[in-house]
Amino acid sequence: MARAAESARPDRLFEDPYAADFLRAAVASWVPGPEDRPRSRPEERSEAWVAMSAHLVLRTAWFDDYLREAVGPDGCCTQVVLLAAGLDARAFRLDWPAGVRLFELDLPEMVAFKERALAEKGARPRVERHVVTADLREDWAAPLRAAGFDPAQPTAWLVEGLLVYLEAADAAALLERIGELSAPGSRLSLVRDGSLRRTRELALHDPSMSAATRLWRGGLRQNHAQWLRRHGWLVHETGEAELRERYGSDRVMDGYGFLLAERPSLAERPRRPAARLLVLDPDGAVFLQRHHDAEVGPHWVLPGGGLHEGEDPLAGALRETAEETGWTDVVTGPELWRWEHDYHRGDVGLVRQHEVIFLASAPRRDPVGDLTESFAADGILGCRWFTPQELGEVTETLWPPQLVSLLADLRRDGPPATAVDLGYVPNHTGPDPEDRRDGH
DSSP: OHHHHHHTSTTOSOOOTTHHHHHHHHHHHOOOOTTOOOOOSGGGOOHHHHHHHHHHHHHHHHHHHHHHHHHSTTOOOOEEEEETOTTOOHHHHSOOOTTOEEEEEEOHHHHHHHHHHHHHHTOOOSSEEEEEEOOTTSOOHHHHHHTTOOTTSOEEEEOTTTGGGSOHHHHHHHHHHHHHTOOTTOEEEEEOTTTTHHHHHHHHTOGGGHHHHTTOOOTTOSOHHHHHHHTTOEEEEEOHHHHHHHHOGGGOOTTOOEEEEEOOOGGGSOEEEEEEEEEEOTTSOEEEEEEEETTTEEEEEOSEEEOOTTOOHHHHHHHHHHHHHOOOOOEEEEEEEEEEEEEEEGGGEEEEEEEEEEEEEOOSOOOOSOOHHHHHHHTOOEEEEEOHHHHHTOOSEEESTTHHHHHHHHHHHOSOSSOEEEEEOOOOSSOOGGGOSTTO
């Protein structure tokens, strides 16, 4: 109804000539329940109805633009997948470049209704269209592949209005499956969580909308942007200011926003240079800090961190260590190791961190001064000294994961003549069992 009404406006954000046909077909087959009563006259339209209609209109316009951009000259997607496609008519009403394939997935009864209505209209798709019947709570990837979907090709995914109808575990499983099927360059867009809080509250307290709200299950129940970044997507957030500039100030509610996520290749991940100090006390104990990473969870790292643009690595390691410990008298030695690993950095998401590690010495002591703000800013959960034996007994992840064996080599052979390049080291969920040498 909202798309049909919008299509009739002179200042419409989009035109959907099929919306009215779907509406007429739905009304013709509708058998009202005891609590069902459609609100058709303006004076009967509740605040919830108006708010939800405005949301549906803006959402449709945004996702139209999202798909156009994904398959356009600045995008690289050659496949489009509409999950729980419902009465989506984009295959018929949008202009598509040659070579794009579009897949629509939904339950058999919805597919049958939609195909019947389209046939009566004499509709012809403007893109290579494949219709797949599947239940998204089950294995939907197999029938999608059987229909010709190629996970090696970049894909634009559409999950418009779907997540709220899923339990949290089902929503997470769906998004995880999308990630598994997404080649580099693939895109996904979601409504920013929190955008609909007021609208949903109104709808939940409006009896006339119970036919829809009684099916709501809550969705992901996590911050969508953070979840996507933790799972390897680069995420851009578009807020109300940009939306108002694009669609008009009267079309966008306060706090409204969308997420646009892209699946990067390993080479495309943002590069972050960093430097750290291997600080040893006179007895050979090592000083470590405890952090939390979205992928590996709690882990222990050497003091140090990201470098400023153009900063010398050793100077940066000393600066970061002083900020994190209050120590300004650390004695530094040669460069020991270099390595690369993936790291989830705040709102940036997944980055490829390139670290340089220097040898250093200091007396055994606790950090100096009030470092509460510094710890909070750097995500430091705690810190302590580890003897070689204690380090060998750590069950949480060490960064770098082979730190125990590296220290054993250092104690036995001394610093290397030239820094050892450890290369790229995948993240571990715990210390490498092959890296255990009984603490020595």
